[in-house]
Amino acid sequence: QVQLVESGGGLVKPGGSLRLSCAASGFTFSDYYMSWIRQAPGKGLEWVSYISSSGSTIYYADSVKGRFTISRDNAKNSLYLQMNSLRAEDTAVYYCARDGPLYGESDYWGQGTLVTVSS
Amino acid sequence: SYVLTQPPSVSVAPGKTARITCGGNNIGSKSVHWYQQKPGQAPVLVIYYDSDRPSGIPERFSGSNSGNTATLTISRVEAGDEADYYCQVWDSSSDHPKVFGGGTKLTVL
Numbered sequence: 001q002v003q004l005v006e007s008g009g010g011l012v013k014p015g016g017s018l019r020l021s022c023a024a025s026g027f028t029f030s031d032y033y034m035s036w037i038r039q040a041p042g043k044g045l046e047w048v049s050y051i052s053s054s055g056s057t058i059y060y061a062d063s064v065k066g067r068f069t070i071s072r073d074n075a076k077n078s079l080y081l082q083m084n085s086l087r088a089e090d091t092a093v094y095y096c097a098r099d100g101p102l103y104g105e106s107d108y109w110g111q112g113t114l115v116t117v118s119s
Numbered sequence: 120s121y122v123l124t125q126p127p128s129v130s131v132a133p134g135k136t137a138r139i140t141c142g143g144n145n146i147g148s149k150s151v152h153w154y155q156q157k158p159g160q161a162p163v164l165v166i167y168y169d170s171d172r173p174s175g176i177p178e179r180f181s182g183s184n185s186g187n188t189a190t191l192t193i194s195r196v197e198a199g200d201e202a203d204y205y206c207q208v209w210d211s212s213s214d215h216p217k218v219f220g221g222g223t224k225l226t227v228l
């Protein structure tokens with residue numbers, strides 16, 4: 001069965017860095033586009049970043065562009081999000097999700113990992 | 120960038136029909152997806168490509184999309200349907216292509 005398991009969240013000071021990982025299993029990871037989506041406490045879903053199956057196409061939300069970097073290692077069935085220059089407003093649960101190739105539907109989601117940015 | 124507008128809340132009695140709307144400029148020309156999120160859980164895809172249901176999603180969930188409004192319809196609402204619902208589209212003309220609506224809290228009275 002499809003499984004997505006995020007890790008790497010935690011408490012970090014403003015200006016700090018964190019690297020999130022998402023381990024995928026139960027499907028051919030290299031065939032699928034992937035996204036990171038976050039949810040601040042008590043708020044709605046916010047798309048963060050997207051990467052194509054080969055890694056050749058990448059998009060970022062304006063709120064994280066220049067600070068976050070998405071990447072993937074298809075040999076390790078893993079998705080990553082490098083987060084630098086973290087701000088209080090980056091505090092959220094971060095989900096990785098498997099995306100459809102044409103219209104970006106996220107058909108499987110991980111359980112999420114909490115990132116807290118606070119001094 | 121593309122904007123999706125949802126009502127913050129919808130209330131419905133058990134056994135009745137709930138309709139949750141998602142407004143966007145000419146949204147009928149896009150594919151709309153819907154997610155259900157219960158407290159403390161990850162979102163679950165309940166409708167994709169406007170009206171298709173993933174396996175395991177009850178037939179009570181249906182979707183439509185035309186003009187400037189997409190609609191998620193939940194028939195014969197049950198207490199277990201109480202959740203937040205989000206619409207989402209893929210705006211292929213943008214470099215911020217994945218867009219979510221603000222979410223709608225469905226309350227079962």
